[in-house]
Amino acid sequence: MSAFLELFSAVPRQGPGLAKDVAWAVAQAGSEGALSVCDAGCGNGGDTAALLAAMPEAQVVACDKDATLLKAAGARHFGVPRLRVGTGDLAALEVLPEAPFDFIWCAGAIYFLGTVKGLRGFRKALKPGGVVAFSAPVYFSPPSPEARGFWMDVPVPDEAGLRAQVAEAGYELIADRPLSNAAWAALYAPLKEEISRRRAEGASAEMEGVMAAMEQEMALWARVKRETGYQLVVARLA
Numbered sequence: 001m002s003a004f005l006e007l008f009s010a011v012p013r014q015g016p017g018l019a020k021d022v023a024w025a026v027a028q029a030g031s032e033g034a035l036s037v038c039d040a041g042c043g044n045g046g047d048t049a050a051l052l053a054a055m056p057e058a059q060v061v062a063c064d065k066d067a068t069l070l071k072a073a074g075a076r077h078f079g080v081p082r083l084r085v086g087t088g089d090l091a092a093l094e095v096l097p098e099a100p101f102d103f104i105w106c107a108g109a110i111y112f113l114g115t116v117k118g119l120r121g122f123r124k125a126l127k128p129g130g131v132v133a134f135s136a137p138v139y140f141s142p143p144s145p146e147a148r149g150f151w152m153d154v155p156v157p158d159e160a161g162l163r164a165q166v167a168e169a170g171y172e173l174i175a176d177r178p179l180s181n182a183a184w185a186a187l188y189a190p191l192k193e194e195i196s197r198r199r200a201e202g203a204s205a206e207m208e209g210v211m212a213a214m215e216q217e218m219a220l221w222a223r224v225k226r227e228t229g230y231q232l233v234v235a236r237l238a
């Protein structure tokens with residue numbers, strides 16, 4: 001197992017977010033009843049319990065392509081009713097036995113595919129009128145070089161640009177809003193604690209390198225957080 005995965009599978013989540021973000025997205029969509037739901041790119045299942053709570057009659061499949069994180073998700077949610085945890089590729093959710101879905105939740109993962117490409121692919125896995133809720137990087141203002149560096153100079157849209165991508169992929173926007181600083185703290189505070197704990201116990205050189213890189217990322221985020229972050233988007237298949 002890589003040091004990166006070892007570190008990240010030991011913290012509650014791998015991207016920013018809160019249970020109340022899940023609840024907000026579900027409320028915006030008006031999703032209720034015996035729905036088929038996918039937690040796509042679930043990591044170690046940081047949002048899975050919130051999804052089950054927000055949709056108390058839904059059947060949920062939590063999937064990821066990473067075996068280490070999935071194992072942690074499976075252990076965390078072992079024996080939970082209405083839930084299956086299993087391997088799944090964001091690029092082919094339609095092959096999952098639970099597809100097609102009424103609701104796809106995809107926190108901090110769609111940009112691995114590219115938002116438009118990812119959303120287009122999700123169309124094959126959604127029922128007519130199905131809803132996707134996802135978080136993706138945006139710039140809130142014209143970005144400084146430091147803010148661009150936070151995303152390693154990968155192209156990131158502004159909020160209007162992300163809305164245009166949603167429309168381009170064939171969805172109608174229901175609602176969007178930025179993830180809060182508290183959502184980022186839900187990622188970074190446990191990570192800081194885990195880093196301190198591992199340093200105190202004595203970490204390998206590889207792990208020290210990963211931890212130092214994460215500390216740099218967290219310090220950088222504190223400097224650029226007014227310029228950039230994640231937008232949470234809820235959209236319906238047009």
Ligand SMILES: C[S@@+](CC[C@H](N)C(=O)[O-])C[C@H]1O[C@@H](n2cnc3c(N)ncnc32)[C@H](O)[C@@H]1O
Nearest residue numbers: 013014015041042043046065066089090107109
């Ligand atoms: C930043 S993490 C977010 C995890 C979780 N949703 C959360 O918010 O804590 C991104 C996740 O997407 C997963 N991922 C990336 N590409 C994927 C793909 N093609 N299929 C399935 N999962 C993928 C990664 O393994 C990782 O668990």
